[in-house]
Amino acid sequence: MPKGTIKHSIPSQEEIYRQKGWKIPTFFKIASTMTWIPLYLIAVILITFAMIGPIYLMRYMLENYQGLTPFPFTDVLTLGASFGLSYILFGSGLIIFGPALKWTLGIFSHQKEGEYPFLSPVAGYWSVVNGVILFNRNLFLEITRTTFLIVLFYRLMGMKIGKGTLINSTFLHDPDLITIGKYVTIGGDVMILGHVGERGVLKLKHVTIGDKVDIGQSALIMPGCVLGDGCIIGAHSIVTKDTHIRPYEIWAGVPARKIGDVRPPTH
Numbered sequence: 001m002p003k004g005t006i007k008h009s010i011p012s013q014e015e016i017y018r019q020k021g022w023k024i025p026t027f028f029k030i031a032s033t034m035t036w037i038p039l040y041l042i043a044v045i046l047i048t049f050a051m052i053g054p055i056y057l058m059r060y061m062l063e064n065y066q067g068l069t070p071f072p073f074t075d076v077l078t079l080g081a082s083f084g085l086s087y088i089l090f091g092s093g094l095i096i097f098g099p100a101l102k103w104t105l106g107i108f109s110h111q112k113e114g115e116y117p118f119l120s121p122v123a124g125y126w127s128v129v130n131g132v133i134l135f136n137r138n139l140f141l142e143i144t145r146t147t148f149l150i151v152l153f154y155r156l157m158g159m160k161i162g163k164g165t166l167i168n169s170t171f172l173h174d175p176d177l178i179t180i181g182k183y184v185t186i187g188g189d190v191m192i193l194g195h196v197g198e199r200g201v202l203k204l205k206h207v208t209i210g211d212k213v214d215i216g217q218s219a220l221i222m223p224g225c226v227l228g229d230g231c232i233i234g235a236h237s238i239v240t241k242d243t244h245i246r247p248y249e250i251w252a253g254v255p256a257r258k259i260g261d262v263r264p265p266t267h
Helices: 013-020 026-034 037-050 052-063 072-105 121-139 148-156
Strands: 114-117 178-180 195-198 201-204 207-209 249-252 257-261
Touching (some): 037 052, 037 121, 052 072, 072 148, 114 121
Parallel strands (some): 178 207
Antiparallel strands (some): 114 201, 195 201
């Protein structure tokens, strides 16, 4: 180490917890391993009910060797359509019952700005909320991009979204902490986070996006950011924590920096 250099030690998770006076009860350590159980139960129940129609149709066709119609190809198409409709029914159920689970658990916990240990009621609630989003993304939400269904889902999850907003991404997390204005365009695979995890500490902070903002493909918006009306975020840019962007500015890069201005409307 060069002479005169000051060595800074990075506190461990245990030291951080001790400084903040946090103690993790054994109950939370056990409960943290079971946060996904409600999500699996919802998925199993919805799949079971969604498959009732196709299963009964298949059983009828097997018991009646003549089939539904004199034409086997038509029977195959009918059976395939029934599976497709069942998938749509399953996905619609996820969009409704996922948020219902979130609001039910919200009676016992909350998701608001602050710092919390990973093993705590707030962190457990946060885990389930983002687990609901992950389940929907992997099982159905991806095919709803740019439609009213994805906007409906995020609104049901607690996100404030203005009219005319287009969402082409399923990577919007922490819905209670995100406010999106009117006529916003969120490009493909944009990620918006209201949380970071740093050395065992869960940090939650609001993200506010103004009206008529354009966010380019695969950009990342970090917690604490404020994007003013009419601003533009370039594709693949990273807007770092607590960045405040003024209205009608253009930002791009890693990390994002101001590269220009948008001419504001004259009326």
